Amino acid sequence: MNRMQSIFRTGLMAVLAGTLVVPTTMAADNLTYAEKDGTLKTVALDTVTKSDGDKFVGYIRVGGRRKSLRIDARQIVELRRGDGDAVNQWSKGLARGMRMMAAGRIANQGTAAGAEETFAKIAYSIEDGTKGQEETERVHPWQNMYGQYYLIEARLKLGQGGNEAKLNEALDAIAQFRKRTAAKSRAKIDMQVPDYKGGSLSARAFGWGKNRLSPYVDLLEARVHAALKDPAKAGAAYGKVIEDATRANGSPVLIRDAVMEKAQIEAAGKDAQKAEEIYREAGTKLRSYANRQPDGFGREMLTKSANRALLRGADLLFDSALSGKYGIKVALDRYMSLQDSVEGKKDPALQFGARTGVGSCLVEQGGNGQKAYEALLSVVLEGYEYPDHVARALFYLAKAAPQYGDQIDKSGGSGAFLREEAARWKNDLKQRYPTSSWAKKATSE
Numbered sequence: 001m002n003r004m005q006s007i008f009r010t011g012l013m014a015v016l017a018g019t020l021v022v023p024t025t026m027a028a029d030n031l032t033y034a035e036k037d038g039t040l041k042t043v044a045l046d047t048v049t050k051s052d053g054d055k056f057v058g059y060i061r062v063g064g065r066r067k068s069l070r071i072d073a074r075q076i077v078e079l080r081r082g083d084g085d086a087v088n089q090w091s092k093g094l095a096r097g098m099r100m101m102a103a104g105r106i107a108n109q110g111t112a113a114g115a116e117e118t119f120a121k122i123a124y125s126i127e128d129g130t131k132g133q134e135e136t137e138r139v140h141p142w143q144n145m146y147g148q149y150y151l152i153e154a155r156l157k158l159g160q161g162g163n164e165a166k167l168n169e170a171l172d173a174i175a176q177f178r179k180r181t182a183a184k185s186r187a188k189i190d191m192q193v194p195d196y197k198g199g200s201l202s203a204r205a206f207g208w209g210k211n212r213l214s215p216y217v218d219l220l221e222a223r224v225h226a227a228l229k230d231p232a233k234a235g236a237a238y239g240k241v242i243e244d245a246t247r248a249n250g251s252p253v254l255i256r257d258a259v260m261e262k263a264q265i266e267a268a269g270k271d272a273q274k275a276e277e278i279y280r281e282a283g284t285k286l287r288s289y290a291n292r293q294p295d296g297f298g299r300e301m302l303t304k305s306a307n308r309a310l311l312r313g314a315d316l317l318f319d320s321a322l323s324g325k326y327g328i329k330v331a332l333d334r335y336m337s338l339q340d341s342v343e344g345k346k347d348p349a350l351q352f353g354a355r356t357g358v359g360s361c362l363v364e365q366g367g368n369g370q371k372a373y374e375a376l377l378s379v380v381l382e383g384y385e386y387p388d389h390v391a392r393a394l395f396y397l398a399k400a401a402p403q404y405g406d407q408i409d410k411s412g413g414s415g416a417f418l419r420e421e422a423a424r425w426k427n428d429l430k431q432r433y434p435t436s437s438w439a440k441k442a443t444s445e
Contacts (some may be wrong), residue, residue, distance in 0.1 A: 010148075029091075031060065032078040033071055034297035040077065043069075048142065051079075052210045053248070073212050075297060081146045087135050090143040093122050097150060105395025106154050116154040122147030123173075124203035126188060137299035141186055141206040142423030148177050149213050150221050160227050169194045170224045177217050183207025193239045215244060215254055222258065231265050240261035246289060252298040255289050256305040263309060272320030276334070282306075307343050309349040314338060314357055322364065352383035360396045373418075376400055387433060394429035395438040398422045 029045035031262050032058075044061040051058070053073055060069045082094025093351035097118035100106065106115045116417035122143055129138035152173045159167030172194050183189050187207040195201050222237035241258040244250060263282035267275035283306040317331040335357035338344050344351050379393035401422040405415025430439045 029081045029083050030078075031076065033069075034075045034077055034295075036075075036295045036297065038296040038300045042078075045079070045081075051142075051212045053212055053214060053250075056212070074249060075295075076212070076251065076343060079212075081142070088138070088140075088143075089123050089136060090125070090127075090139045090147075092145055094143065094150070097122070097147075097154075099155070101150070101154060106158055109316055114154075116151065116158065119147045119151040119154055120193075121366070122153050123179065124191070124205045126204050126206060139206075141208055144206045145180075145208050145211060145213060148173065148180070149217065152177065152217065156220060156224055156227065159224070164228065165198070167224050167228050174217055174221050174224070178214075180205060180207045181209065181211060181214055183209070185209040215241060215250055218244070219254060219258060222261065226261070226265055231268075234265055235262060238265075246292070246359075249294060252289075252293060252301045256301060257285070259286055259289075260305065260309060263312075267316070270314050272325060273330075275316045276313035279309045279316070283309035283313075303343070304347055304349065307347050310343075311350060311353045312340055313388060318357060321361075328361050328365050332358065332365065335361060348383070349386055349389075350433070352386050352389045354380050355379055356383075356389045356393045356396075359400065360392065363396045363399045363403065366403065369400050369405070369407050372400040372403040373397065388436075391429060391433040391436040391438040394425055394432070395442055398425040398429070398442070401425060 014015065030042060031045045032040060032042045034040050046059040046061050046066055048058040049058075050056065051073070055070070056073050056076060057070050058068075059066050061067070080098060081091075082089045082096075082098050084095035084099075086092055086095075097115045099119065100115035108114045108117055120140070122145075125139045125144070127137055127139045128134070147185075152170050155166045155170035155173060159165075159170060176191060176193060179191070180189060184207055188204050189207055191203050191205055192200055193203050218237065218241050222234050223239060225234035229235075238258045238261060241254055243255040245252075245258070259282050263278050267278045270278065286302050286306035286309060289308065290299045293299045293302060314331060314334040317326065317334055318328075320326050321328045321331045335354045336352060339354035339358055341350075345355055355375050359372045359375035359379070362368045362375070376393040376397040380390055380397060383389050383393070398445055399422070401418045402415075405418030408415035408418065426442050429436075429442055433439050
């Protein structure tokens with residue numbers, strides 16, 4: 001594997017796993033985008049000239065130099081706008097609000113504004129700036145737009161803890177976003193909007209016309225309905241995201257997230273085998289969408305997302321087997337089929353995930369410590385790019401080692417060193433992945 005392939009694989013795995021997050025410190029707008037061949041790049045954003053649902057045109061900083069960039073909007077993987085070092089107070093406010101959100105300070109704390117209030121003030125301001133201070137004081141329509149988008153996210157996060165009122169306010173903010181999208185860019189609209197304190201206020205705000213964030217707002221609406229525990233509305237909203245993105249050659253990020261989240265809703269509360277079928281169907285759909293993508297980026301992302309769906313289904317079978325509902329062989333057979341599949345041989349993440357599953361099943365089944373140990377050890381030694389799989393492999397390696405030792409004893413040898421090794425694998429898990437669920441489970445046993 002050459003260096004560029006390695007960079008792509010590492011970056012794409014982060015995207016596929018949903019690990020691209022807002023940094024806790026933000027000095028400048030950052031853009032992550034994909035070249036047509038799938039290579040991911042993260043750069044500092046200098047200026048945006050155009051950013052609608054079709055094209056992104058602007059300037060980026062590469063090695064300190066200003067460089068023009070013109071790409072399809074679908075190639076954007078992550079664009080969070082807000083510059084803590086900017087002269088403009090509104091750009092600083094966006095960055096401050098994102099830092100608050102990342103730190104969990106979303107609601108106001110006493111007299112100190114939280115992310116929600118910070119974004120609301122940016123979303124509904126139309127300040128022109130005093131003469132001579134325009135760069136510092138003037139609010140631009142794109143700042144309004146991102147303020148509104150982050151306001152929806154903030155209310156969703158507040159509502160996911162059970163605050164239904166905030167979820168309904170998020171739906172109101174979504175309706176306002178669409179009203180502003182329907183208006184001409186820079187048109188000033190009179191609006192009645194919910195206050196962050198629970199009341200309402202009159203506001204004037206910029207319209208935006210067609211913009212890149214609209215389909216992502218549709219995705220947020222689906223998530224709000226899911227948080228409101230309305231699977232019918234959530235399913236319909238996810239379906240719209242998928243339909244629009246596939247028809248308009250939209251971002252594969254939207255397709256990936258909508259298909260996977262829709263499957264999660266449909267699988268909730270279902271029998272494990274039925275849930276596995278739902279995820280298997282999601283994998284089939286993602287692979288179909290991948291085949292229709294116009295570039296390597298889309299094909300790669302959706303193919304690997306399809307594999308994640310299949311692996312998720314197998315994990316549900318395993319969890320159900322541990323609860324005693326099914327025999328472990330049902331999960332073992334599924335993991336083995338994924339491990340030996342064509343995609344399993346092409347996609348390292350699927351291969352290591354399935355191999356970890358095989359080893360875990362063999363440990364739970366008992367009587368085959370050597371095979372379990374060898375499968376899990378290979379994940380620990382070779383799968384370092386996939387920490388979730390390695391953490392699970394370490395947990396079960398600590399259980400496989402004494403089983404392997406017992407096998408050696410029965411064949412006339414001495415497996416004492418393997419029984420001693422079990423504690424070392426458990427300690428390794430706790431040191432390398434102290435916050436993982438597997439480390440917590442190891443500590444509790």
